[in-house]
Amino acid sequence: MEVESISQHTSRRFNKDLEGIHNLVLNMGGLVEDQFDRAIRAIAEADSELGLSVAESDHQVNEMEVRIDDECRRILATRAPTAGDLRLIVAAMKTITELERIGDEAEKIGELASRLATVKRPSTNFRELRNLARHVKGMIRDSLDAYARLDVQQGLEVMKADKVVDEEYEAIYRQSLTFMLEDPRTITREMDLSWAARALERIGDHTKNICEHAIYMAHGTDIRHSSLTNVESEVSQAGIVKEAAR
Amino acid sequence: MLPNRWVSHFVYAGAWLALALLAGIWLGNPAWWLVGALALYLAVTLRNLYYLDRALEKGAPVPPATRGLWAELFSIVVRLRSKSRKRRKRYRRLVREVRQSTRALHDGGIILNPRNEILWCNRAAVRLLGLNLATDVGHRIDNLIRNPDFVSHLENPGGDSVSIPSPAMEGGQLSVQIIPYGKNQRLAIIRDITREVRLERTRRDFVANASHELRSPLTVIGGYLDALAHDSGLNRDWRTPIAEMERQVSRMTRILRDLIELTRLESSQEEAPRDFIDVVGMLKFIEREFVSGLRTPRISVHFGTDLALLGSEAEVHSIFHNLVSNAVRFTSPEGSVHVRWESGENGAVFSVKDTGIGIPEELIPRVTERFFRVDPGRSRELGGTGLGLAIVKHALQRHGATLSIESEVGEGSLIACRFPDNRLVARGGPARAVG
Numbered sequence: 001m002e003v004e005s006i007s008q009h010t011s012r013r014f015n016k017d018l019e020g021i022h023n024l025v026l027n028m029g030g031l032v033e034d035q036f037d038r039a040i041r042a043i044a045e046a047d048s049e050l051g052l053s054v055a056e057s058d059h060q061v062n063e064m065e066v067r068i069d070d071e072c073r074r075i076l077a078t079r080a081p082t083a084g085d086l087r088l089i090v091a092a093m094k095t096i097t098e099l100e101r102i103g104d105e106a107e108k109i110g111e112l113a114s115r116l117a118t119v120k121r122p123s124t125n126f127r128e129l130r131n132l133a134r135h136v137k138g139m140i141r142d143s144l145d146a147y148a149r150l151d152v153q154q155g156l157e158v159m160k161a162d163k164v165v166d167e168e169y170e171a172i173y174r175q176s177l178t179f180m181l182e183d184p185r186t187i188t189r190e191m192d193l194s195w196a197a198r199a200l201e202r203i204g205d206h207t208k209n210i211c212e213h214a215i216y217m218a219h220g221t222d223i224r225h226s227s228l229t230n231v232e233s234e235v236s237q238a239g240i241v242k243e244a245a246r
Numbered sequence: 247m248l249p250n251r252w253v254s255h256f257v258y259a260g261a262w263l264a265l266a267l268l269a270g271i272w273l274g275n276p277a278w279w280l281v282g283a284l285a286l287y288l289a290v291t292l293r294n295l296y297y298l299d300r301a302l303e304k305g306a307p308v309p310p311a312t313r314g315l316w317a318e319l320f321s322i323v324v325r326l327r328s329k330s331r332k333r334r335k336r337y338r339r340l341v342r343e344v345r346q347s348t349r350a351l352h353d354g355g356i357i358l359n360p361r362n363e364i365l366w367c368n369r370a371a372v373r374l375l376g377l378n379l380a381t382d383v384g385h386r387i388d389n390l391i392r393n394p395d396f397v398s399h400l401e402n403p404g405g406d407s408v409s410i411p412s413p414a415m416e417g418g419q420l421s422v423q424i425i426p427y428g429k430n431q432r433l434a435i436i437r438d439i440t441r442e443v444r445l446e447r448t449r450r451d452f453v454a455n456a457s458h459e460l461r462s463p464l465t466v467i468g469g470y471l472d473a474l475a476h477d478s479g480l481n482r483d484w485r486t487p488i489a490e491m492e493r494q495v496s497r498m499t500r501i502l503r504d505l506i507e508l509t510r511l512e513s514s515q516e517e518a519p520r521d522f523i524d525v526v527g528m529l530k531f532i533e534r535e536f537v538s539g540l541r542t543p544r545i546s547v548h549f550g551t552d553l554a555l556l557g558s559e560a561e562v563h564s565i566f567h568n569l570v571s572n573a574v575r576f577t578s579p580e581g582s583v584h585v586r587w588e589s590g591e592n593g594a595v596f597s598v599k600d601t602g603i604g605i606p607e608e609l610i611p612r613v614t615e616r617f618f619r620v621d622p623g624r625s626r627e628l629g630g631t632g633l634g635l636a637i638v639k640h641a642l643q644r645h646g647a648t649l650s651i652e653s654e655v656g657e658g659s660l661i662a663c664r665f666p667d668n669r670l671v672a673r674g675g676p677a678r679a680v681g
Contacts, residue, residue, distance in 0.1 A: 022389070023386065023388065023389060026388070026389045026392055027388070027392065027394075027397055029392050030388075030392025030393055030394050030396075030397055031392075031394050033392055033393070034393060034394050034395075037411065049514075049516070050516070053516055134416070141413060144392060145390065148385065148386075148389035148390055149378075149381055149382070149385065149390075151381070
């Protein structure tokens with residue numbers, strides 16, 4: 001694909017290398033999405049076998065991270081990229097770290113799912129958790145889409161959605177506490193449940209970071225640690241600057 | 247041979263020069279007259295060339311008809327131009343028709359170039375995959391549809407389609423097939439199979455639940471029958487019916503057990519686990535079980551290799567056991583059954599060859615269907631459940647293995663299972679390795 005920030009190079013191999021990195025990152029993203037999907041399915045369908053298999057296949061994600069990392073270092077060492085190319089590599093290296101962490105959280109959810117499959121389930125079958133998972137799943141997808149398309153708008157949308165996820169996590173946590181207070185026999189289950197919710201909330205944060213890296217790659221503005229309104233105005237300014245530069 | 251217009255052009259040009267030469271001779275200074283005539287000729291030619299250039303490049307109107315070669319050239323330009331205009335119109339209409347008809351299609355279609363970039367997609371593809379026609383053309387499809395199964399299918403598109411969850415529709419399931427065409431172009435066809443998948447799951451759940459529900463009453467009946475059979479005070483006349491009832495109950499139990507096993511195999515999408523299985527030991531064990539039977543054919547087991555398998559022990563046992571017991575069942579006591587475990591090129595083969603009744607050629611593709619029987623009366627009498635080969639097929643699939651059946655009626659059958667390399671390890675070697 002012709003990523004905008006991949007400028008034309010006299011060396012076609014260099015171009016190919018950069019594209020390769022971009023594609024590998026997204027392949028890894030696909031793998032993580034799949035892991036996450038299966039972990040959530042394991043919870044929803046009380047499938048302990050599936051949960052364990054998710055936990056066991058986390059090494060694929062880790063191997064992929066190592067591979068992309070090596071590739072990035074090789075390019076940095078041999079090509080000494082600058083400007084947009086450098087941003088692409090830096091964003092890739094940061095994004096795969098986030099993806100690897102999402103993979104770790106999915107592994108955790110898989111383990112919790114296999115434990116939750118053995119206990120008596122509440123009549124709602126963890127509806128709140130599944131709801132939260134659906135939101136987070138959408139965030140993972142959208143953040144990777146934003147990364148693939150270098151779509152700043154979509155990235156900002158994901159960052160806004162994170163707020164909802166935080167609130168939902170809070171609600172689940174409080175509900176779990178109430179259950180535990182009412183009936184101490186549910187403590188084990190509710191603890192596992194809130195761990196899973198916590199993992200989902202963390203994944204939401206990681207997707208937010210991925211969006212930040214995507215925006216950094218597209219515009220070169222570092223928007224970490226700044227409030228959302230600031231970010232929006234900054235990005236739109238950067239957009240204008242870019243338009244003017246054309 | 248020169249075209250007519252050129253001949254007449256040369257005639258005219260020659261006449262023109264001759265006229266100038268004559269005028270020169272007549273009035274003196276023929277050389278200057280000739281130069282003047284040539285200059286005039288050149289001027290006219292250059293002017294017409296200029297018009298031709300403009301007509302060809304910018305589509306400017308051609309100069310009003312003069313005569314001779316240039317007039318004809320210009321008329322050719324006009325003719326070509328109107329022809330191409332008509333053709334363009336026709337193509338434009340054709341493209342519009344194609345676009346409209348593909349838009350009406352229910353299935354999604356995406357045209358990909360050799361680098362997997364989206365060249366075009368129809369509206370159904372947009373809806374099913376959540377693409378954005380405005381921004382996604384030119385993007386690599388595997389950057390947007392990142393499902394690992396899809397990506398690996400994109401890299402080596404085999405004949406089969408892959409099933410992936412829809413990124414756009416909650417709970418939706420899609421089937422994607424990549425079809426190569428033209429010069430390195432590829433077409434991805436996307437079908438919404440959500441309903442089929444749901445129906446299939448409902449059917450599977452039904453069979454599983456029904457089998458489970460039937461099992462408990464059957465156990466109760468079996469228990470009472472067992473007690474009755476051992477009751478010495480029972481009227482002698484009841485002996486035979488009760489024995490028959492017991493036989494039927496045990497048959498039903500077997501069928502239910504196989505049904506449950508089959509549903510379990512069907513519903514698990516995961517690959518089989520990779521536990522270490524000592525094939526040689528397992529086959530020796532199975533051999534002993536059948537050799538001890540009274541009215542059984544001669545069984546011989548041949549080991550061409552001592553490779554071990556990585557798989558699910560229960561499933562592999564059920565594969566071997568089912569195949570051997572089938573062979574034994576359909577072979578007369580005078581016949582023989584040869585079981586072989588050999589390594590071949592890319593994989594190892596487990597095969598069972600018998601001299602039994604055989605399977606008619608046209609029925610071979612159907613023998614793995616559930617409850618399919620080549621000879622219904624006979625196999626039921628021999629105690630088969632009709633599910634054995636279906637179980638074998640599904641268990642093999644989970645191990646990435648293939649089943650092949652050769653048979654001739656009256657001569658016997660050869661059934662072979664080919665296990666792939668990545669499921670094989672040396673016996674006694676490391677329990678985990680290779681692949």
